[in-house]
Amino acid sequence: MTLAGLLTLCYLVLPNLVVLLFSFNKPDGRFNYTWRRFSADAWTDPCSVADLCDSLVLSLRIAAWATLGATVLGTAAAFALARHRFRGRPGVNALVFLPMAMPEVVMAASLLTLFLNLGVRLGFWTVLLAHITFCLSFVVTAVKARILSMDPGLEEAARDLYAGPVRTFLRVTLPIAAPGIAAGALLAFALSFDDFVITNFTAGSAVTFPMYVWGSVQRGTPVQVNVIGTAMFAVAVAAVAAGQLVGRHRRARADRRAGTRKSWHEVAS
Known part of the structure; x- marks a missing residue:
């Protein structure tokens, strides 16, 4: 069982290691698919490729605002569904899971049809609204x-x-629910930053980082894309590690407090 778990972990991490390796490659042509020679030039100036960092900043902005909106609305909806009884509650519960079960291309086409019928110009705001819509379900489920x-x-x-x-x-309910809220927020951020299908339908002339990567595959993916991908992976790993350390510290502190109380009770008795 342990061996199977390690093999599965290696299988999941292997693509990230390939991205890391080829971020130090210096290809002869436009395509960074064959190892040629070691070079750290792409790391010294990852924004040297036109529009790469602009698309990255746009993706980060959309992901941040979508996370904020989905977390606030999803947390409120989760408390309402978990704590209150109201007419139509089973139907609302079913609707919450619908975006997670629905194919992305169907949801993307539906959102595009809605925006076009409303006469809304496609761009930053349509992408943001679309991301909040599909991230909301994941936040509600986690919280x-x-x-x-x-x-x-x-x-x-x-x-x-x-x-x-x-x-x-503020002092009891929210601190206990905070891990679920944080998990939903992190999931929403990852889904929003990584989304391509829904964004491609609703972006108009806006170009996010996944759309930039998809377009660059046709004309030659620059090494800087691997650099950005490696950096984002490192940030994600660091965030997870920090969360684990904080959680371990809190559990250790709680255990020490429990041990202190037990000692005082033993002395008093």
């Missing part, structure tokens, strides 16, 4: 799962100690 696993006795204890609704939410 709702966290809320349903919460112990309601903790909020009841806070109310018994004369904490008001706002104070209970």
Whole structure:
């Protein structure tokens, strides 16, 4: 079982290692598909290729705003679905999962039809609205799962100690739900930054980083694309590692507090 897990991990990481390796390649022609010789020129100036960094900045802007919008709306919707009973709740639950089950090309064509019928000009705002739409479901699912696993006795204890609704939410409910909210936000950011199909339908003249990569494949992918991809992968790994370290530190601190309380109870008894 351990061997199978290691082989699966190597299979998943192998494409990223290939991207890393070819970010130090210096091809003879336009296509960076064959190893020629080692060079770090692409790392010294990754924005030397026209429009590459502009597309990257656009993707980061869209992903950031889409994450913010989807996280705020998705968190509110998750609390409503998990904590309240209202007419049409089963239907809303079904609609939440629809974008995740629907093929992207169908959703992209539907959004394009909607924007064209409304007379909306395709560009930054249409892409942003489209990304919030399909990221919303993933945020709702992640936050709702966290809320349903919460112990309601903790909020009841806070109310018994004369904490008001706002104070209970800010001091008890929100910190417990924070890991689910963070997971939904990170998932939304990754999905938005990486999306191509829906963006291609709704972008108009705007060019995001995935669209730039797709277009560059036809005329020759520059080495700088591998540099950007490697850098984004490194940032993602660093974020996950930081989250693991923070979580481990919090668990260790909680264990120490629990051990201290146990020692005091033993002394008192």
